[in-house]
Amino acid sequence: MGRALTVINALGLLLVMFSLTYSLPIITALVYDDHAILVDFLAAMLWTASSGILMWLLTRRYKGELSIRHGYLLVVTMWTGMPLFATLPLLLAIPGLSFTDAYFESMSGITTTGATVLTGLDNMSPAINIWRHEMEWLGGLGIIVLAVAVLPLLGIGGRQLFKAETPGPMKDSALTPRIADTARNLWVVYAVITLACILTLKWAGMDWLDAICHGFSTTGLGGFSTHDSSVAFFNSPLIEFVMMVFMLFAVINFATHFLAWRGKTLRVYLFDTEAQAALGLIVTSCFGIALFLWVNNVYPDFLTALRHASFNVVSIGASSGFASVDYGQWPIFAPLWMLFVGCIAASSGSTGGGIKMIRTLVLVKQAGREFVKLLHPNAVNPMKIGGHVIANNIVFAVLGFIFLYFITIASLTFLLLISGLDFITAFSAVLACVNNFGPGLGMVGPASNYQGLTDFQTWVCAFGMLVGRLEIFTVLILFTPAFWRR
Numbered sequence: 033m034g035r036a037l038t039v040i041n042a043l044g045l046l047l048v049m050f051s052l053t054y055s056l057p058i059i060t061a062l063v064y065d066d067h068a069i070l071v072d073f074l075a076a077m078l079w080t081a082s083s084g085i086l087m088w089l090l091t092r093r094y095k096g097e098l099s100i101r102h103g104y105l106l107v108v109t110m111w112t113g114m115p116l117f118a119t120l121p122l123l124l125a126i127p128g129l130s131f132t133d134a135y136f137e138s139m140s141g142i143t144t145t146g147a148t149v150l151t152g153l154d155n156m157s158p159a160i161n162i163w164r165h166e167m168e169w170l171g172g173l174g175i176i177v178l179a180v181a182v183l184p185l186l187g188i189g190g191r192q193l194f195k196a197e198t199p200g201p202m203k204d205s206a207l208t209p210r211i212a213d214t215a216r217n218l219w220v221v222y223a224v225i226t227l228a229c230i231l232t233l234k235w236a237g238m239d240w241l242d243a244i245c246h247g248f249s250t251t252g253l254g255g256f257s258t259h260d261s262s263v264a265f266f267n268s269p270l271i272e273f274v275m276m277v278f279m280l281f282a283v284i285n286f287a288t289h290f291l292a293w294r295g296k297t298l299r300v301y302l303f304d305t306e307a308q309a310a311l312g313l314i315v316t317s318c319f320g321i322a323l324f325l326w327v328n329n330v331y332p333d334f335l336t337a338l339r340h341a342s343f344n345v346v347s348i349g350a351s352s353g354f355a356s357v358d359y360g361q362w363p364i365f366a367p368l369w370m371l372f373v374g375c376i377a378a379s380s381g382s383t384g385g386g387i388k389m390i391r392t393l394v395l396v397k398q399a400g401r402e403f404v405k406l407l408h409p410n411a412v413n414p415m416k417i418g419g420h421v422i423a424n425n426i427v428f429a430v431l432g433f434i435f436l437y438f439i440t441i442a443s444l445t446f447l448l449l450i451s452g453l454d455f456i457t458a459f460s461a462v463l464a465c466v467n468n469f470g471p472g473l474g475m476v477g478p479a480s481n482y483q484g485l486t487d488f489q490t491w492v493c494a495f496g497m498l499v500g501r502l503e504i505f506t507v508l509i510l511f512t513p514a515f516w517r518r
Contacts, residue, residue, distance in 0.1 A: 036105075038091070038094045038095070038102055039102055039109060040090075041088055042095075042102075042106055043087060043109055043110060044086070044087030044088030044089075044091065045088055046110060047080055047081070047113070047117065048081055048084035048088070050080060050114055050117065051077050051080040051081035051084065052077075053170060054073050054074075054121070054163075055077075056163075056166050057069075057121065057159040057160070057163040058073045058159070060162045064157075064159065068125075069121075069125055069159045069160065070159075072120075072121050072124035072125045073121050075120070076117070076121045076124065080120070083117070107502060107506055108502065111142065111498060111501065112498065114142055115138035115139040116135065118138035118142065118167055121159075121160065122134040122137060122138065122160070125159075126160070129150075132487045132491065133150075133483075136149055136491075136494050137149055137150060137164070138167065139494045139497050140470070141165075141168050141171065141254065142167050142170065142501075143497040143500070143501035144168050144172050144252050144255075144383060145385070145464070145465060145469070145470050146249065146254045146255020146352065146353035146354075146469070146470030146471075147255075147353070147470045147471065147476070147482050147497075148256065148470075148482065149481060149483045149485075150481070150483075153258055153259055154258070154259050161241070162241075162244065162245060164256050165246075165249050165254070166248060168248055168252040168255075169251065171501070172222065172252025172282075173222050173252075173383060217290050217294075218287070218290060221286055221289050221290045221293060222286060225278070225281060225282070225289070226247055226248065226251040227247075229247040229250050229251050229278040230244055231243075232274050233246055233250075233274055236270045237268055237270065237271060238266070245258050246258070246263075246275065247278075249352075249354075250275050250278045250279055250352070251282050251383065252282070252383050253283065253352040253382070253383040253384050253468075254470075255354050255470040255471075257354065263275065263343070263354045263356045264355065264356050264357060276342060276343055276347075279346050279350045279352050280346060282350065282383050283311075283314070283349075283350040283377065283383075283384050284301075284379050285307065285379040288304045288307060288381075303418065304379075305418035306379045306390045306393065306417075309392070309393060310377050310389040313377050313389075314345065314349040314373060314377055317349060317369065317370070317373050318342040318345045318346065321341040321345050322338040322341035323337075324365065324366055325337040330363070343356045344356060344359050344478075345370055347469075348370040348371065348471075349377045350378060350469075351374050351377075351378050351384040351385040351467055351468050351469040352384075352470075353469045353471055355471060355478035357478075360473050360474070361479075367473055371463050371464070374463075375463065376389060376392045384468070385468025385469060385500055385501065386468070386469075387433070387437055387467075390417070391430045391433065393417050394422060394427060395434065397416075397417060397422070398427055398430075401415060415427060433503070436505070436508065437504060440466060440496075440499055441463065444466070444495070445458050447492050448461060451486060451488055451489050452486075453485075457472065457473065457475040460472030460473040460474060460477075461475075461476045461482070462492075462493070462496055465494075465496035465497045466496045466499060466500035467500055468497060468501055
């Protein structure tokens with residue numbers, strides 16, 4: 033009980049912080065003179081802040097240092113609780129929206145999945161669109177990472193929380209001696225890249241609302257758009273190119289960006305083996321898919337094929353989810369390969385989803401070690417990536433993660449199949465949600481959305497987003513008896 037109350041105390045403080053994020057849509061409502069939406073967001077802010085203060089007051093004597101168990105429990109509670117409160121303005125402002133659909137939309141935003149159940153985005157209130165995209169921006173690097181920069185000032189240590197939230201298998205390599213400094217530095221880099229993206233999109237032809245919204249979702253690799261037809265609405269090669277550049281920037285570990293900024297050198301990128309592999313796979317896939325589409329007469333010339341292939345491969349490969357064409361109509365090899373790339377290409381420590389490229393490299397290296405072992409049973413063959421020896425405990429952790437990853441994909445796919453979905457829709461929806469890249473194929477393809485799913489199917493997909501965003505272990509460990517033993 034004491035452990036749960038300590039978590040509730042910390043969660044109350046985080047809810048108060050989260051209530052401040054309503055300020056941006058409130059300002060937007062004032063700018064656009066939308067008084068009805070303004071009242072909705074003020075009510076949501078008041079409700080969220082009041083709930084947080086009440087939780088904190090009732091449990092303040094349980095305030096204390098977060099243990100590793102506290103960290104896991106708080107992260108999961110945070111990422112399930114924040115979408116709950118984020119539904120409030122959606123439910124108040126959008127007539128006929130069910131709680132299931134509102135929660136799905138909020139979970140999709142905060143987990144940077146970008147899957148949507150909403151239509152009529154072109155005519156939607158600017159404040160609502162800003163809120164949807166702000167959720168993706170906040171979720172991009174992690175609301176929790178932002179919180180650990182402030183929690184030490186409130187008497188709650190953040191290191192265990194940071195370890196539970198940070199993506200990737202190598203979580204102990206701090207950028208600075210103090211965890212709060214690390215979090216602040218990462219967010220500074222994140223904010224600077226976002227601002228550069230917004231300004232460049234405005235220069236490329238978007239108005240300020242579209243530029244801000246798409247800047248948020250591009251840097252957060254979210255995929256929400258202010259238009260039902262997504263990026264196809266603009267029909268602009270320049271806008272597509274700008275977004276591709278920033279998506280590729282966001283798919284690299286933000287720690288690498290920070291180290292490059294701190295050292296005032298680009299040489300850091302040359303030593304990031306994971307970034308090289310991720311960018312190499314995505315760029316090679318762009319040219320390969322373009323050639324495939326051209327040869328199969330999908331587009332009349334190679335340059336047109338390269339334009340559409342590049343944007344959509346980068347978008348799905350980086351686990352963003354924007355679409356400039358209905359790639360679901362391409363020959364099946366192309367969209368399936370894009371989904372495959374989206375499962376593995378993002379770097380750890382980036383805003384992307386999937387199993388992360390570092391784990392893919394570990395698996396490839398481990399397969400090579402097994403071949404060597406078969407030929408030379410007594411050979412000593414340590415694993416090295418980028419000149420660094422990878423400890424066996426990390427290798428074992430990666431193998432365990434991959435097993436749970438495939439079990440999760442299979443289990444959720446079977447649940448959707450049992451509920452009546454066809455295989456392509458069920459499998460691609462699970463891949464899209466667990467790997468946080470939004471659109472799938474079939475009923476949930478880029479030309480449609482998740483609105484046609486039943487409530488049960490929607491909740492399955494929402495759970496997939498949560499498990500994928502928190503990288504499976506963080507969620508599933510709560511269901512083990514050992515976690516709850518003293």
